[in-house]
Amino acid sequence: MIFVKKELRKAVRKTISELDAGYLSESDKGVLKNVLSLSEVKEADVMLLYYSVGREVDTRAMIDELYSLGKTIALPICQPEGIMSFYTYNGRMTKDGFYGIPVPEDGRELNPAPGTVMIVPALAFDNEGFRLGQGGGYYDRYLASHELFAVGVGREELLLDKTPTDAYDIPVNVLVTEKKIARLR
Numbered sequence: 001m002i003f004v005k006k007e008l009r010k011a012v013r014k015t016i017s018e019l020d021a022g023y024l025s026e027s028d029k030g031v032l033k034n035v036l037s038l039s040e041v042k043e044a045d046v047m048l049l050y051y052s053v054g055r056e057v058d059t060r061a062m063i064d065e066l067y068s069l070g071k072t073i074a075l076p077i078c079q080p081e082g083i084m085s086f087y088t089y090n091g092r093m094t095k096d097g098f099y100g101i102p103v104p105e106d107g108r109e110l111n112p113a114p115g116t117v118m119i120v121p122a123l124a125f126d127n128e129g130f131r132l133g134q135g136g137g138y139y140d141r142y143l144a145s146h147e148l149f150a151v152g153v154g155r156e157e158l159l160l161d162k163t164p165t166d167a168y169d170i171p172v173n174v175l176v177t178e179k180k181i182a183r184l185r
Contacts, residue, residue, distance in 0.1 A: 030178025
């Protein structure tokens with residue numbers, strides 16, 4: 001299974017690198033619109049998001065919009081051994097994060113209440129809400145240890161028929177692309 005996922009990640013990364021910049025921009029706008037339309041997001045006081053880098057679905061506009069609405073935003077800080085914690089965002093980021101991912105500056109650790117909405121990244125999703133992640137297991141570990149409402153954000157062009165899964169893989173509750181909102185569980 002590890003080999004299959006590794007090869008699939010390589011193929012998906014190649015596809016991502018070849019996506020047209022215009023498509024990426026339009027896709028980002030559609031995902032943002034669809035995420036902001038979710039009743040769970042509208043009603044949430046606290047949101048767990050990720051700070052997008054590279055060609056990931058862009059969450060920076062989402063963070064700015066939700067922050068401007070007065071929601072508490074928390075972003076991940078990753079550490080070795082697959083450990084991830086979420087820290088509050090106060091409008092400022094620093095580039096000192098693990099893997100070179102920016103992290104909240106002067107944030108405090110947040111322990112999310114059950115049902116907190118989490119925006120979940122992936123290289124790709126399948127139509128059942130399983131994700132092909134980067135391979136570190138950070139999100140699966142976090143989702144396994146917290147009772148969250150997981151919203152997967154992906155691109156229509158990267159949807160897979162079936163993602164290879166292991167016993168520890170956790171599917172999202174809702175899958176959002178630029179073209180659809182799929183409530184899965």
